[in-house]
Amino acid sequence: MALTAAPTSSLSHTTDVARAWSLLDALTDPEIPVVTLRELGILRDVRASATGLEVVITPTYSGCPAMGQIEDDVKALLQAHGLQGRVVTQLAPAWTTDWMSEAAKDKLRAYGIAPPHACASEKSGSANVVQFAARSAKPEVVHCPQCGSANTTETSHFGSTACKALYRCLACMEPFDYFKPY
Template structure:
C-alpha cells in the first residue's frame, strides 16, 4: 500500500504486515486479506489508523470474532487502530484472487463461480444484471468432476451450499458467489 501516514509510530504498511496472516475463523486456510474481508488501512479524521473490514454478507456471525482477532493481532504487534465495519460497497466473491480460490479447493470447499469477467490486467468487470444460472456444474474439490448436484442451499455456514459429487460420492461445501 502506498499510503504511509503514521500514528503512534506505526505506518499503514506495518499494520498490513501485522494482519497479513490473520486467518478467517470459519476457513482457517485462507487469510482475511485473501478473502477480501480485510479491506483497507486508512487514517481516520482524528488521525488514528482505521482497519476497515467488510462482512461476506450482512448477517455473518463471524464478524465479531474477526473484529476481536484484528484487535488482538494489533495489540500483539504493539499497535493501536480502530476497527471499522464498512458495508458499502458490499463484499463480493470477485475480490478473492486465484490463490485464495485454490486454497479453498485444496481444503475441500468448491470455490465460487464468479459472475464477473477477469481482464488480462487482473481486474474484474462486474455484471450487475444476473440471469438465473444453474449451479449444478460446480466442480468437485475432491476429484474435479462436474457431475455434481446441490443437496441443500445451506451448508456449514450461510455463505456456503451443500453439494454431492455423483462420481466420487463425496459431499462438499460450495462457497456461494455474491
C-alpha cells in the same frame, strides 16, 4: 514545566500502516482458517487517523456471524504488536466473491471447498436482483474439490455456513461445500 508529546510524523503513520498490513496479511478467516482475510477480500483498507489506525473490513454477507470474531482478532493482533486502532465495518460497496484472490480460490479447493464461479455483478460489488434471478435459472457446474469431477449435485442450498451450499460428488460420493458466488 509540563512535557508535551512530540507531534506524530506522517512517516510514523506510514510505517504503522505498512506494519499493520504486514501483520494483517497473516490473519485468517475464523470459519476457513486456510484463507486470509485479505485473500477473501474482507480486509479492505488500513489507514492512519488522528486516534490511531483504522482497519476497514466488509462482511461477506449481511449478518455474517464471523464479523464479531474478525473484529476481535484484528484488534487483538494490533494490540499484541503495540499498535493502536479501531475496526470500521464498511457495507458499501457490498462484498462480492469476485474480490477473492486466485490464491484464496486455490486454498479453498485444497481445503475441500469448491471455490465460487465468477459473479454476475460488476467488480464494484453492485449486483442487482435481476442478474441473480437470471443466473439462478441455469444450474451451475460445480467441480468436486476432491476428484475434480463435474458430476455433482446440490443437496442443500445452505452448507456449513449461509455463504456456502452443500454438494455431493456423484463420482467419488464425497460431500463438499461450494462457496456461492455473490
